[in-house]
Amino acid sequence: MAASRPAGGGGRAADEGGGGAAEGDAAPAAQLVGAVARSAQDAARTEAARRLVSAPANPALQRLAHLAARMLSTSAAQVSLLTDVQTIGAVAGQAPELVGGTGPLADSLCTVTAAGRAPLVVQDAAADARVAALPPVTSGAVGAYLGVPLIDQDGHAVGALCVFDPVPRAWRNADVEVLTELAVAAVAELELSALSLQYEADRVRWQLAIAAGGVGSFDWDLDADVLTWDERVLELFGYSADDFDGTMGAFEERVHPDDLQRVRRLLGESVETGTTFEAEYRLVLPDGDTRWVKARGEALRGTDGRPAHLLGAVYDTTAERHQDARVSRVLESMSSAFFSLDRDWRFSYVNAEAERVLQRTREELLGRNVWELFPDAVGAEFEVQYRHAMATGEQVNFEAYYPAPLDRWYEVRAWRDPDGLSVYFLDVTARRAAQQQAETERAATQVALRAAEQARRAAEAAQHQARQAQEAAERTAERLALLARVSADLSATLDAEEAVARLAQHVVPALGDWCIVSLVDAHGTLHDIASWHAEEAVRPVLERYVDRRLKALDPRTAFVTTAVAARRTVLVPAPATEAIAAVLHDERARQLLRQLAPHTAAAVPLRARGRTIGLITLCRSEGRPVLTGEDLLTVEEVAERAGLALDNARLYGQQEQMAEGLQRSLLSAPVEPDHLQIAVRYRPAAKAAQVGGDWYDTFLQPDGATVLVIGDVMGHDIDAAAAMSQVRSLLRGIAYYSGEAPAAVLSGLDASMEGLAVGTTATAVVARLEQSADQRERGTTRLRWSNAGHPPPMLITPDGTVTALQGLHHDLLLGIDPGSRRIDEEIALDRGSTLLLYTDGLIERRDQDFDTGLVQLREAMRDLAGQSLDDLCDGVLQRLLPEHPEDDVALVAVRLHPQDGPRPAEAGPHVVPPTPPPR
Numbered sequence: 001m002a003a004s005r006p007a008g009g010g011g012r013a014a015d016e017g018g019g020g021a022a023e024g025d026a027a028p029a030a031q032l033v034g035a036v037a038r039s040a041q042d043a044a045r046t047e048a049a050r051r052l053v054s055a056p057a058n059p060a061l062q063r064l065a066h067l068a069a070r071m072l073s074t075s076a077a078q079v080s081l082l083t084d085v086q087t088i089g090a091v092a093g094q095a096p097e098l099v100g101g102t103g104p105l106a107d108s109l110c111t112v113t114a115a116g117r118a119p120l121v122v123q124d125a126a127a128d129a130r131v132a133a134l135p136p137v138t139s140g141a142v143g144a145y146l147g148v149p150l151i152d153q154d155g156h157a158v159g160a161l162c163v164f165d166p167v168p169r170a171w172r173n174a175d176v177e178v179l180t181e182l183a184v185a186a187v188a189e190l191e192l193s194a195l196s197l198q199y200e201a202d203r204v205r206w207q208l209a210i211a212a213g214g215v216g217s218f219d220w221d222l223d224a225d226v227l228t229w230d231e232r233v234l235e236l237f238g239y240s241a242d243d244f245d246g247t248m249g250a251f252e253e254r255v256h257p258d259d260l261q262r263v264r265r266l267l268g269e270s271v272e273t274g275t276t277f278e279a280e281y282r283l284v285l286p287d288g289d290t291r292w293v294k295a296r297g298e299a300l301r302g303t304d305g306r307p308a309h310l311l312g313a314v315y316d317t318t319a320e321r322h323q324d325a326r327v328s329r330v331l332e333s334m335s336s337a338f339f340s341l342d343r344d345w346r347f348s349y350v351n352a353e354a355e356r357v358l359q360r361t362r363e364e365l366l367g368r369n370v371w372e373l374f375p376d377a378v379g380a381e382f383e384v385q386y387r388h389a390m391a392t393g394e395q396v397n398f399e400a401y402y403p404a405p406l407d408r409w410y411e412v413r414a415w416r417d418p419d420g421l422s423v424y425f426l427d428v429t430a431r432r433a434a435q436q437q438a439e440t441e442r443a444a445t446q447v448a449l450r451a452a453e454q455a456r457r458a459a460e461a462a463q464h465q466a467r468q469a470q471e472a473a474e475r476t477a478e479r480l481a482l483l484a485r486v487s488a489d490l491s492a493t494l495d496a497e498e499a500v501a502r503l504a505q506h507v508v509p510a511l512g513d514w515c516i517v518s519l520v521d522a523h524g525t526l527h528d529i530a531s532w533h534a535e536e537a538v539r540p541v542l543e544r545y546v547d548r549r550l551k552a553l554d555p556r557t558a559f560v561t562t563a564v565a566a567r568r569t570v571l572v573p574a575p576a577t578e579a580i581a582a583v584l585h586d587e588r589a590r591q592l593l594r595q596l597a598p599h600t601a602a603a604v605p606l607r608a609r610g611r612t613i614g615l616i617t618l619c620r621s622e623g624r625p626v627l628t629g630e631d632l633l634t635v636e637e638v639a640e641r642a643g644l645a646l647d648n649a650r651l652y653g654q655q656e657q658m659a660e661g662l663q664r665s666l667l668s669a670p671v672e673p674d675h676l677q678i679a680v681r682y683r684p685a686a687k688a689a690q691v692g693g694d695w696y697d698t699f700l701q702p703d704g705a706t707v708l709v710i711g712d713v714m715g716h717d718i719d720a721a722a723a724m725s726q727v728r729s730l731l732r733g734i735a736y737y738s739g740e741a742p743a744a745v746l747s748g749l750d751a752s753m754e755g756l757a758v759g760t761t762a763t764a765v766v767a768r769l770e771q772s773a774d775q776r777e778r779g780t781t782r783l784r785w786s787n788a789g790h791p792p793p794m795l796i797t798p799d800g801t802v803t804a805l806q807g808l809h810h811d812l813l814l815g816i817d818p819g820s821r822r823i824d825e826e827i828a829l830d831r832g833s834t835l836l837l838y839t840d841g842l843i844e845r846r847d848q849d850f851d852t853g854l855v856q857l858r859e860a861m862r863d864l865a866g867q868s869l870d871d872l873c874d875g876v877l878q879r880l881l882p883e884h885p886e887d888d889v890a891l892v893a894v895r896l897h898p899q900d901g902p903r904p905a906e907a908g909p910h911v912v913p914p915t916p917p918p919r
Helices: 029-039 043-053 059-071 109-116 173-211 231-237 248-254 257-273 318-332 352-358 381-392 429-461 463-491 496-501 503-507 536-552 559-566 576-581 587-596 629-665 718-738 742-755 773-778 850-864 869-880
Strands: 076-082 086-092 120-122 144-151 157-165 216-221 226-229 277-284 290-301 307-316 337-342 347-350 396-402 408-417 420-427 514-520 526-533 570-572 600-608 611-620 676-683 694-700 706-713 762-770 780-788 794-796 802-804 825-830 834-838 889-896
Touching: 043 076, 043 086, 043 157, 043 173, 059 076, 059 086, 059 157, 059 173, 059 408, 076 109, 109 120, 109 144, 109 157, 144 173, 157 173, 173 420, 216 231, 216 290, 226 231, 226 248, 231 307, 257 277, 257 290, 257 307, 290 318, 337 352, 347 352, 352 420, 381 396, 381 408, 381 420, 408 429, 463 503, 463 629, 496 503, 496 514, 496 526, 496 629, 503 514, 503 526, 503 611, 503 629, 514 536, 526 536, 526 559, 536 587, 559 570, 559 600, 559 611, 570 576, 576 587, 576 600, 600 629, 611 629, 676 694, 676 706, 676 869, 694 718, 694 889, 706 718, 706 834, 706 889, 718 742, 718 762, 742 762, 742 780, 762 834, 773 780, 794 850, 802 850, 834 869, 850 869, 869 889
Parallel strands: none
Antiparallel strands: 076 086, 076 157, 120 144, 144 157, 216 226, 216 307, 277 290, 290 307, 337 347, 337 420, 396 408, 408 420, 514 526, 514 611, 570 600, 600 611, 676 889, 694 706, 706 762, 762 780, 780 825, 794 802, 794 834, 834 889
C-alpha cells in the first residue's frame, strides 16, 4: 500500500474495515453510513467531535496508533474523528502528512465502525457485504480490518481507532480486547488534547493577567517576620487588605491541614539553605471551598550573608489538578490489568485491575522493586522477557506461569517507554486449563489411532510398496476399530443380548450392505432379533422381510440352518437373490428379498464353548466382492466375540441364580408362636455370587421360648455361604438342645467352632423371648439377648419410641477367643412392641459410616411404626438400600400382639412348642 494512500475513505484518509459487529453481520454498509449521516445532525454529538478535532496534533495519540499496529502486528493503524466529515487524528504505517486530512463520511470504513457503536471485525474485506464496495477496499488498500468506536465521556461515538492489512487475516478475541483498551486510552488522549487547548487558552489569559498583575507576588521579611502580599495573593487566599495581618499565622490558617507540615518543611529548608522554594498545596477558603495553588520563591541574602527576604509568586492550579484527576479516572476504568515500572524496576503506576490480579494494594506496590515483591519471577520467563524489552526496545508477547500464592497463568505484552517499562497482562488460567483438557482429549484419541498410524509409517518405509502397504494398514485399522467398537459395546452392559442386537449396525456398511442378527433359544429354534441396512429408505423393507423370512424358509435346504447345525460359515455365491428365494415358500417374502437384491451373502454362526447360540446373516449388493479374506475373518471374529459374550452372560446368570438359591435354601421360614408375628427378609448383593455371609433363624426351644438369631459370617462368596451353613446349624442345635440363655448359646457356639475347626469369624445376636405366668398376667414379655460384635437390635415401643438396644456390653466376635466371657442383657417388653434384628449391609456402605446409617434406620422405623410388620420391613429396605446394594442384607422383625383376645390374623396360626427331648 502506497504511503500516500490512506486506508480509510474520504479525504484520502483511509479507514480499514468493517461494521458494528463480527464479520457475519449482513447489514449493508450503506445503511450504517446513513445512520452516521443522520447522527451528524445531532448537535451535541457533532459539537463533541468538533471539540476533539480542534485540539492540536497529539504526539501521544500518534504513539497509540503505532502501539496498536505493533501490538496487533498489522501494517497500519489510524485514529479518525467524525463530524460532518472524517478527519484523520493519527496514523501508523502511512504518510505522516495524512494527519489532519479530511474526507467524505460515505467513503470511510471508520464511519461503519462508529455507526455500529461496537467493535467491527472484518477478516476478508472484499468478501464482506458491509464494506466490500467502499473505496479503501476496492482500491486494494484494505484486505482485513479491525476497528473500535471512540466513545467520549458523554456517550457520543465521535470516531474510531482501527488497524488493517492489505491482505485478509483472522482476528482473535484478544486482539479485539487490546484494541478496545487502546481506544479507551485514545479517547483519554483526545480529551487531554482538548483540555490542553483549553488550558493553553487559559495560560495565555494567565500571561496577560501576569502583565496586569494577575499572578500574585509575596515578600516575607525574615528578620521582621512580616508577610507582604499583593492584591492577587490576598484574593487567592481569601483575604482582604483590611483583615490580613501580615503574619505567618494568617498564611498557615489558610493552608490545608494535610499539606501544612510539608509546606512548613519546604519553607524551612529554603530559609536555612538559601535555596529555591517551590510547592503546590491546597488552600481552604472561608466558605469551605478548596483551591490548589503553586508557589515559587527565591531567598535574598542580607549584608551578613544570611537570607533576609523570601520573594516569590503564587498562582492558581486548581484547573490543572482537575484535568489530572480526569485522566486518572480514565486509566482506572480500564478492565485489563496494567502497570508501569521505572528504569530501576520499581512500580510507578498500578491500575485497580492490576491490584486485584496481583493480590496486592498499590500502597504495597508503588515504589517497590518488582523482583523483591515477586521473587519467583527472577530467572523465569517474566525477567527474561522484561529485560529483553527494556534492552532492545522491542515489544514482547508471551505466556508464563507464576506459582503460589498467585498460582495463575498470564498472557503478557510489555514494551519500553520513555520512563521505563509498560506491562499489559491478562489472567489466562482458565483458557490454559481448557487447552490442557483439549490436549488430554486429543492424546486419548491418538491412542485409538496408534495401530493405524504405526502401520501407515511402516508402509511408508517401503517406497516401492507404499500404496499397497498403506491400503493394508487402513484395512487393518478399520478392522481393529470395528472389533474395538464391538468389544466396547458388548462389555458396556450386562444385557449381552441387547448388545448383540446392535452388531448389525457395527458390520453395516463396513462389511456388508445389510445384515440380520439371530439367536438360538433353549429349544434350538432360531429367532431374528435385529437388522440394519446401509440405506435408511430401505430399512422398512428389510424389517418386513425379517418378519417373514424364518417362517418362510425351508429348514431342509436353507443355508442359515446349515450354518447353525454345522457350526461353520456358509457362503451364498452370486446371484444370491435367486439362491435364497429358492428356499423361501412365501411369495411375499420372495418379493421383499428381490427388493433387497443381495448379490452375495454369508451366514456366520455365533459359537461359544462348543455350541452355536446365534447367527449373523450378512449380505452384499452388486458391485461388492464375495465376503472373503480379511473381511470374512473380521466377521467371524465379531461373531466369536459376540457368542462368547452371550455365553458369559448365560453363565453369569446361572452363577447368580445358584448363589442366591443356595443362600435362600439355607434360610428357613419363620415360626409363629403364641401371639407373636415374625417377618423375615433377605436381599442379595447386586454382584453375582456376592451372597453367603448373612443369615437369620427363628425357632422354639423346648420350654416354649422363642429364639431369634441374626448373623453375618465374614466374606461374600460361596465359601462364606458354606461357612454360614455350618455356623447356623451349630447354633440352632446348641440352642435347641441346651435350652440355655443367649450368652451361653453363643459361648457354646464359639467353643464348637474352634473344636470343629470352622475356620471363619462371624458376628451374631441371639435373642430369646420368654414369659412367666406373672408376666403374662401383666401383659409383658422378657427379652433376653447377647450380642457378639453385631449391630444393635432396634425396638419400637407401643407409643412409637424407637430405641437401639446397645446394652451394657458388646461382646467379642465369634471365632476370635472362645474363652471370653459373654453377657446376657434383658428388658421387659409391653405387648404391641416391635423388635428388628438386621445385618450391617442395611446401614453401612463405603460412602456411609455406621452412625449415619443407624440414624437413618431409627428415622425410618419411627415413620413406619404404625405400618403392618411386613410393610415395615419392606419400607425399611426401600428407604435404606441403594438401587444396587454392595452387600447382602437379612432382617428378622417380631411384633408382640395382645394376649387378651383372639389371635390376630396377621400373627399367623398358633404354633405349639415341641415336646422337650428326654434328658
